[in-house]
Amino acid sequence: MTTGYLERGALAGVVGGLAYGLFVALVANPFVAGLETFESGHGHAGEPAVSSLTTSLVSIGGGVLWGLLFGIVAFGIAYYFLEPVLPGDPVTRRLVLAGAGFLTVSGAPWLVLPPQPPGVEQSLASGARTAWYGGMMVAGAGVSVLAGVVYRRLAARRPAVRTAASLAPLCLLALPVVLTPANAVHGGVPAGLVVAFRWTVVFGQVVLWATLAGVHAWLADSTVQSAEAADFAVLND
Template identity: 30%
Template structure:
C-alpha cells in the first residue's frame, strides 16, 4: 500500500474572519448623519415649533403689566427674527452633529459586544436606547414649557433636576444593556430584554418620585401649552429618527463594503 494512502486529506482553510468596521469611518459618517438630522429637525421646528412660541409670547405680552410712562424700553440682545432663523438653525445643526458623533461612538463600542447582534442591529439598539434614555424619559418627566411659563426663581433647581434625571437615565440604560447581554446567555433574548427594561423602568420611576415637582404653570392656555410640548416632542423624535435611520443605513453599507473586501482578499489568496 502506498504511503500516499495513509496521508490524510488536507482540511480546507478556515475562512478569515470579517474585519470589523473602522471606528473612524463610523465616527465621520455619524457626524455627517447628525448634521443632516439637525438640519431636518430645524425644518420641523421652524414649521411646527415657532408658531407655538409666537403664541406663547403673545399670551405673555397680553398678561404682562403695562410699562410705566417714561420707562426705557428693554433692548433685545438677540432679535426674535434671528432666534427663529439663524440662531435656531445653527443650534439645531450643532446639536445634531455632536449627537451623531456620540451615537456613532456608542455604536462602535457596542458592535461585537451585544451577543449575536450584527453591526446593523447593534447600531439600531444603540439609537433606540439613546432616544429613550436621553430624549423621551427626560421629556416625559420634565416636559418643555413655552416662554413665560413657570416660576423664574425655580429655573436653577429645575435645571439641576433635569440633568440629574438625564444622568440617572443614561447610566441605568447602559447598565440595563449590559445586564440584558449577560442574561441572554442564560435565558432567551426576549426574557433578558424584558427583565432589563423592567429594571430600568423601576430605577427611573423611583428617581422621578424623589425629584422636586415641576414648577406651577400659572394660567397659560391649555392649547398653547399642549401645542408647544407636542412640537418639542415632534422635533426631538425627528432628530433621533433621522439620526437612527441614517446611521443604521450607513452601518449596513459599511458592513457590506467590509464583507465585499474580505471576500475579494479571500478569493485572491486562493488563486
C-alpha cells in the same frame, strides 16, 4: 478605521441636524412664537436681546448643530465602542442606541421637568432645574447601561423574557421622579395647548433620533463597512 466611524456618525448627524433644523423652521419657531402671545410676565427681564428674526434663524442653526452633536457623540463615538455589545441586527443596534440616546438626553429629564412652552413660570429655581436635568441625564444613561447588562446576562432565556427583563430597569426612573421637589408652574397658555406643545417637542426629538439611526444604518451598508469588518476579523485571528 476609527475615523471611518466618526465620519459616518458626523454624516448622520448632518442629515439628522438638517431634518431637525427644518422641523425647527417649520414647526418649533412658529409654535413658540404663537405661544408667546399668551405671555404676560416672561421669565426674562425686559425685552429679548435680539430680534425675533434673529431668534428664528439662530434657533434653526442651533437645531442643525443639535443633530450634529448627537450624530457625532452617539453614532460617531458611542456606536464605535458599543457596537460589539449592542443587540440584534444592524438596524436594531442603531435603534437601540437611538432609544438610549433619547432616554438620556430627553426622556429621563422630561419625567422630572417636562417641556414647557414659553412664558410658563416655574417655582423651582433655574439652577436647581439645571442640576435635576443633568442628574436625570446621568440616570437615563445609567438605566440604559443597566438594561444592556441585563440583556447580556440573560442570553440563555427566551427572547420575550429577556426583552421584558431588560426593560425592567426603566422603572428605576420612577424613584427620582418621586423624590423631585415640587415645581409649581403657572402661565397663560391654555392646558390643551401645553399638551400639544409637549407632544410636538417629543415628536421632534423622536424623529431626530430615528433619522440619525436610519441614516447611520443606511451609511453602514456601503462597502467601507464590510472592509472594516474584515479589518477586525484579520486583527482577531
